[in-house]
Amino acid sequence: MERPGGRTARVRRAVMVATEDVIVEHGPAGIDLGDVARRAGVGRATVYRRWRTASGLIADLLADMAERSEPRARTGRLETDLLANARLVQRTLNSRRQGPIFRxxxxxxxxxxxxxxxxxxxxxxxxxxxxxxVVEAIDRGEAPPGTDPVAVITAVSAPLYYRLLLSDQRLDRRAVEQAVAVTLAGVRAGAFVVEC
Incomplete structure (x- = not known):
């Protein structure tokens, strides 16, 4: 989907911020399209026509968050790239705004x-x-040929999301470093190699 420009982009941004505000204050069940329109300072008809439902707002909010996410790290080493990824997840999930939105x-x-x-x-x-x-790490010889890049990235972030959802603890430095260390050990042991 192309990113809209001009007034359309301003309206979308205002609606996305208003949707985030409602989710932080009341959770997704509290989304009312009329309330979002009022908070965003746009017409109710605009919100109802473009997003139709609360689910439509949440879906577009996730698309917007993906578009605005930080680019990946390029440190030249798998360990530090994975650490950058884990720290990004940590910052996002520990954020007073983004953490509740993701939950x-x-x-x-x-x-x-x-x-x-x-x-x-x-x-x-x-x-x-x-x-x-991960592909670059394979090319550098840091990971075995056939290593599944998506499985490796998933393995880094999965324990962090697990901790977010199933405990009342913030994600600390130890949790981040542990997720990376366990994933790296698995990479080196060939645990993420896909059989052809």
Missing amino acids: AVIAASTTDPECARALHDFYRTRLRTWAPC
């Missing part, structure tokens, strides 16, 4: 197919963005 969107995706599709698209985009650091 709410993940919760909504368990019962709403449109939210689930949007969440899966978001993560596919982020995994594709970071996968080249």
Whole structure:
């Protein structure tokens, strides 16, 4: 999808910020399209016509977040690239704004197919963005040929999301470093090699 420009981009940005505000304050169940329009300072008809439902707002919010995500690291070493990825996940999930938004969107995706599709698209985009650091590591001889780049990136972030969702602990430096160390050990042992 092409990113809209001009007034359309300003309206979308205002609606996305208003949607985030509502999610942070009330969770995804609290999204009311009229309230989002009021907060964004746009016409109700605009919000109803473009997004139609709360699920439509959440889906576009995830697309917007993927578009605005930081680019992947290019440090020249797999370990430091994976550490950069884990620290990005840590900063995002520990954020007072982004952490609650991710928890709410993940919760909504368990019962709403449109939210689930949007969440899966978001993560596919982020995994594709970071996968080249593993491909480059294979080329440098840091990872065995046939290593699955997406599985490696998933292995770094999965324990961090698990901790976010199933504990009341913030993601600390130890959790980040542990996720990277375990993933690197798996890479070196060939655990992520896909059989041809």
